[in-house]
Amino acid sequence: MATIHLEMRNITKAFPGMKALDSVNLTVNNQEIHAIVGENGAGKSTLMKVLSGVHPHGTFEGEIIFNGNVCSFANIKDSEKLGIVIIHQELALIPFLSIAENIFLGNERAVNGVINWNKSIVEANKLLDKVGLKDNSTTLVENIGVGKQQLVEIAKALSKEAKLLILDEPTAALNDDESNKLLSLLLELKKKGITSILISHKLNEIEKIADAITIIRDGRVIDNLHKSTDIIDEERIIKSMVGREITDLYPARSPQLGDEIFRVENWTVFHPEHADTIAIDNINFNVKKGEVVGFAGLMGAGRTEIAMSLFGKSWGKKHSGKIYKEGKQILLNSVSDAIENKIAYVTEDRKSYGLILINNIMKNLTLASLRFFSRINIINKNQEVLTSGEYLTKLNIKCSGLKQKVEDLSGGNQQKVVLGKWIMADPDILILDEPTRGIDVGAKFEIYTIINDLVKKGKSVIMISSEMPELLGMCDRIYIIAEGCIAGELTAKKASQESIMKCIITHSRKRGI
Amino acid sequence: MIIALVFIMILFQILTSGILLKPMNITNLILQNSYVLILSVGMLLAIITGNIDLSVGSVVAFVGALAAVMMVTLKVPVPIAVMISLLVGLGAGAFQGLFIAYFKIPPFIVTLAGMLLFRGLTMVVLKGQTLAPFPESFQLIAAGYFPGQDVKIAGLNVVAIIVGIILSVIFIIFELNKRRNMAKFGFELLPISFEISKWFITVCAINALTIGLAAYNGIPLVLVLLVVIIIVYTFITQKTIAGRHIYALGGNVKAARLSGVKTKKIMFWVYANVGLLAAVAGLVVAGRLNAATPKAGNMFELDAIAACFIGGASASGGIGTVIGAIVGGLVMGILNNGMSIMGVSVDWQQVIKGIVLLGAVCFDVYTKNKTGSK
Missing domain, CATH: 1.10.3470 (ABC transporter involved in vitamin B12 uptake, BtuC)
Structure with a gap:
């Protein structure tokens, strides 16, 4: 029987307005690969942040016992000292430094602040050997691929004498070959006495290498599976991952679908930085008048990228394919083209891409519709105040007045401002990207009501969301996006959380790992 | 400021x-x-x-x-x-x-x-x-300087004084117009006493400047x-x-x-x-x-x-x-x-x-x- 390496007991972590973790217990044995699975926002990352000291001791309830000792980490350095090293999904390497420099960054082989380069390089080479990377340690990180960068991250972790390695979606950006290499490296490290915690959406990878699986949903542990005692069953995992009852309320709507208003054919886009990578692969879809169409998929599936690339080529390079509106082909080369063709996109990241935070509510609301209030480019301020005032009431934005800065508003009210901005632009097709992310239940309901009002007036909505109950509650039809492709299409009747998840998983299986 | x-x-x-x-x-x-x-x-x-x-x-x-x-x-x-x-x-x-x-x-x-x-x-x-x-x-x-430099009364350049008065009148017409427009849209207006004191200060400032300029050579063209x-x-x-x-x-x-x-x-x-x-x-x-x-x-x-x-x-x-x-x-x-x-x-x-x-x-x-x- 293996000994217990790590135990997290009754971990509860609350953020203002929500409980991210609710008495979570996690037991990881020595020399095992322990997988944690769950939907977006289930609490996996929060749990790992608690473990690694990003959320310091005292900001959560419960205790962490590592190698038999109770730990209280004040920061990441404390947990690293004990050998708990986390590798984030977004790699934290500095592209203009060499592999060796990156490995020892913050942990330099130095005497009195002077770096011993010979020692650094020799040790870096040893580490690279361990992770099976054959590149020279003086190569700049920007010149190696993502797969190799992932290996450098692991080498960096090993340099800190890691005992417990936490990997957050390590294969998300890797191709099949690279993924396989990485997975076999984990198995090899296991033999050398290193325990790993693997967070992944890819169930086939987990089946292949995990010794134990913990399934988290809504901040609670739903299920534990051990390879030695249980049969690892995909159906069971999926059911545990998504098996939530739809308890949220969605305002009722009787859909009145008209003719097709929007159609995209063979839309293909290349990645803006990796010029040879096809990021969006031959997408075809259509939207009818008065329809709410959902885009389901896991994080990083390419949903936002599809929406932004269609919205005036705001994302990606080398766009090809055709866009039709009301049967006529349209060209959308810039955002203003899209606005003129009555297409609007409400971003998922309202603070960075949606709002001018230092400006007041009125200026944010009218930014995309100034032409409605102007003659020969001169703004009629009185008209502007009048119309924005109407939107304030219509959308029930809680504020001290039009002159309040949007940075002082709550998340839900900020979201309503962004939404209001695009409703004001009078679009026929409104693309909503995670329209209810990070806002409370009351505001969510209001936003759903606004969406229903819009489609009632004959507008069409494309809704991107990671919250499946929301899609199921709101949409007439759902496209499932996986790895930049459309993996499937389901009508509201046929769609369920299980069928969507199954569609995603069979898609990545088809691509083969 | x-x-x-x-x-x-x-x-x-x-x-x-x-x-x-x-x-x-x-x-x-x-x-x-x-x-x-x-x-x-x-x-x-x-x-x-x-x-x-x-x-x-x-x-x-x-x-x-x-x-x-x-x-x-x-x-x-x-x-x-x-x-x-x-x-x-x-x-x-x-x-x-x-x-x-x-x-x-x-x-x-x-x-x-x-x-x-x-x-x-x-x-x-x-x-x-x-x-x-x-x-x-x-x-x-x-x-x-603005033409008419030599037309002076009591040592003051007449042109500069007149310009000051004209500017004051234009300013007040503008403000009144703005107020009327806002009323047309049904907005809440600032109390008239407050507005008048604001206009008074501005008019004083304009005329103080033009009188100051009038006492020398008049209005510089660069102004x-x-x-x-x-x-x-x-x-x-x-x-x-x-x-x-x-x-x-x-x-x-x-x-x-x-x-x-x-x-x-x-x-x-x-x-x-x-x-x-x-x-x-x-x-x-x-x-x-x-x-x-x-x-x-x-x-x-x-x-x-x-x-x-x-x-x-x-x-x-x-x-x-x-x-x-x-x-x-x-x-x-x-x-x-x-x-x-x-x-x-x-x-x-x-x-x-x-x-x-x-x-x-x-x-x-x-x-x-x-x-x-x-």
């Missing part, structure tokens, strides 16, 4: 025992500072986008040099030479705007290069020499030019779509782009415009000195930048007004002038100006944080 300006005016009025606001000195203040004020209007737009323009001083010199070559050496008629000079300034700005907007080179670097480039070209054009004198009609731009520029650019920044787009771009370029703001086009025209206003300032400087020298406009960019920041513009972009920049420029100008009258040496003047700049921006940042946290 206007309170700070009034405070500094009163302070130096006392410290210089009344010399600061003597009629001759008021006129002097305007003549001395007009070009920095013109430059700060252009600079302000660049600062609203979150950047700066380091090249304006060199463009001032370059345009002055070209104007001198055209008028003094080649005897080109004044109106044509002025037009060409303005176009060259616009071109210099557009050249830099091209690199900034379309080749995505950081404005700091492009305008640093521009600063060297146009300073160098100035010396090439002038062959290192000073060119003078300009035709008299050209000198008038910077040193001339007319300055007022026109202030009105035009206040209008552009506050009332037009283009102006709103500049602020939006400075506040959050990504959000602005996704809202249909043509960010490249805006950046290009902002920098082209800085060049145009630098050319205007260049002509004023040349006319005032009545010569084009290789050293003209040296460090003007820093005065213009300081004026904008003292006037409440934000270094991270999206915040600032034309009036603010003008007030900031006047604060610096009065400091200069007041200290010179008091006989403070140039070295200590620099020290004090540095402290004022730092203090003004600290005050600004501090008060903004306070209002932001409530």
